[in-house]
Amino acid sequence: MKIAVLPGDGIGPEVTAEAVAVLEALGLPGLTLFTGDVGGAAYHRHDHPLPEETLQMAREADAILFGAVGDPTCDTLERHLRPEQAILGLRKHLGLFANLRPAKVFAGLEHLSPLRADIAAGLDMLIVRELTGDVYFGAKGQRVTDTGEREGWDAMSYSESEVRRIAHVAFRAAQAAGLPLTSVDKANVLETSQLWRDVVVEISAEYPGVTLDHMYVDNAGMQTVSHPERFGVVLTGNLFGDILSDLASAAVGSIGLLPSASLGERQTAFGTFGLYEPIHGSAPDIAGQGKANPMATILSAAMMLRHSFGMEAEAARIEAAVGKALADGMLGGDLGGSHGTAAIGAGVRERL
Ligand code: NAD
Ligand code: IPM
Numbered sequence: 001m002k003i004a005v006l007p008g009d010g011i012g013p014e015v016t017a018e019a020v021a022v023l024e025a026l027g028l029p030g031l032t033l034f035t036g037d038v039g040g041a042a043y044h045r046h047d048h049p050l051p052e053e054t055l056q057m058a059r060e061a062d063a064i065l066f067g068a069v070g071d072p073t074c075d076t077l078e079r080h081l082r083p084e085q086a087i088l089g090l091r092k093h094l095g096l097f098a099n100l101r102p103a104k105v106f107a108g109l110e111h112l113s114p115l116r117a118d119i120a121a122g123l124d125m126l127i128v129r130e131l132t133g134d135v136y137f138g139a140k141g142q143r144v145t146d147t148g149e150r151e152g153w154d155a156m157s158y159s160e161s162e163v164r165r166i167a168h169v170a171f172r173a174a175q176a177a178g179l180p181l182t183s184v185d186k187a188n189v190l191e192t193s194q195l196w197r198d199v200v201v202e203i204s205a206e207y208p209g210v211t212l213d214h215m216y217v218d219n220a221g222m223q224t225v226s227h228p229e230r231f232g233v234v235l236t237g238n239l240f241g242d243i244l245s246d247l248a249s250a251a252v253g254s255i256g257l258l259p260s261a262s263l264g265e266r267q268t269a270f271g272t273f274g275l276y277e278p279i280h281g282s283a284p285d286i287a288g289q290g291k292a293n294p295m296a297t298i299l300s301a302a303m304m305l306r307h308s309f310g311m312e313a314e315a316a317r318i319e320a321a322v323g324k325a326l327a328d329g330m331l332g333g334d335l336g337g338s339h340g341t342a343a344i345g346a347g348v349r350e351r352l
């Protein structure tokens with residue numbers, strides 16, 4: 001079982017080290033870890049954010065554990081050399097079109113949410129975000145208009161096959177969990193969203209047991225913090241899913257708590273090939289200070305054991321240990337506590 005570990009930039013290496021330590025603490029036989037350069041760290045060493053050897057390592061692995069990329073010193077580079085292109089490139093090259101971002105307030109941990117406890121108690125949703133299409137991967141550029149003004153432009157589009165395959169992922173998740181499915185779009189304004197909605201309705205005929213509704217993204221943002229209990233599985237596009245998942249993480253309590261799994265169609269000998277990462281970025285404002293909350297990355301490693309290695313019991317063990325550490329008050333600065341990255345990691349391992 002080969003895991004490619006790509007720590008990346010900023011707090012990426014700090015949080016990834018704790019997730020790796022948790023995996024090692026489980027003492028799973030047959031697990032081999034390889035480490036590769038990615039993001040700004042790779043650019044500084046190899047003049048490219050996603051070097052060929054890193055991509056090769058990712059392709060040969062059964063799963064990828066990813067930290068974060070993003071380096072303020074790279075923000076003025078040509079776009080194709082910026083650290084963010086590494087994660088976008090991995091998702092695209094590896095066909096990882098389905099991004100699962102579970103956002104849940106654990107029972108008894110409502111006080112970590114900035115929402116009123118009775119509202120927070122209802123937050124338990126799975127955001128299924130399309131990950132390899134949308135305005136992210138459309139043509140883009142800057143030009144000068146006839147009147148001599150500079151203009152930036154980005155093309156948004158979804159083909160029906162792209163919508164179909166991510167819709168199937170969301171319908172299957174809703175069906176398996178017995179949850180309602182909400183498809184989030186902006187069909188009142190965007191043709192991309194109208195096609196999205198039409199295709200989702202067509203697919204729904206194959207899942208008569210799943211209750212489907214549609215919601216505009218602005219309303220979905222509002223409902224996430226006022227009536228989160230309305231949501232079970234949320235199906236949405238790349239851009240809306242990016243924004244809604246950060247919002248949902250804040251409603252849970254911190255972006256340092258939300259893991260993710262990015263999956264495609266490829267199966268390995270052990271399970272589904274996938275990339276696992278916290279939903280947060282490299283957090284340059286706290287990087288190198290030992291302050292980052294590693295729980296999102298530790299929970300991402302749990303998702304990896306579940307989806308890529310079929311180790312449900314081990315995944316649940318990690319999740320229970322994180323829940324217990326939180327309940328015991330092992331909180332970082334992001335949650336109003338004073339525990340550092342290493343202390344939180346050790347606290348989780350003690351509770352495994
Ligand atoms: P960010 O998620 O890095 O940080 C947002 C805020 O949340 C910051 O105040 C940060 O300190 C805090 N935060 C994030 N993770 C935390 C953790 N684990 N523990 C405690 N606090 C945490 O978002 P940003 O500041 O908008 O972006 C910084 C860089 O990261 C940018 O270059 C951006 O492009 C990149 N980014 C990368 C990824 C990724 O690699 N998948 C995701 C998001 C942003
Ligand atoms: C995320 C990040 C990325 C995204 C960036 C870094 C390209 O924000 O994983 O949520 O927008 O998908």
Ligand code: MN
Pocket residue numbers: 242243246279
């Ligand atoms: Mn994001």
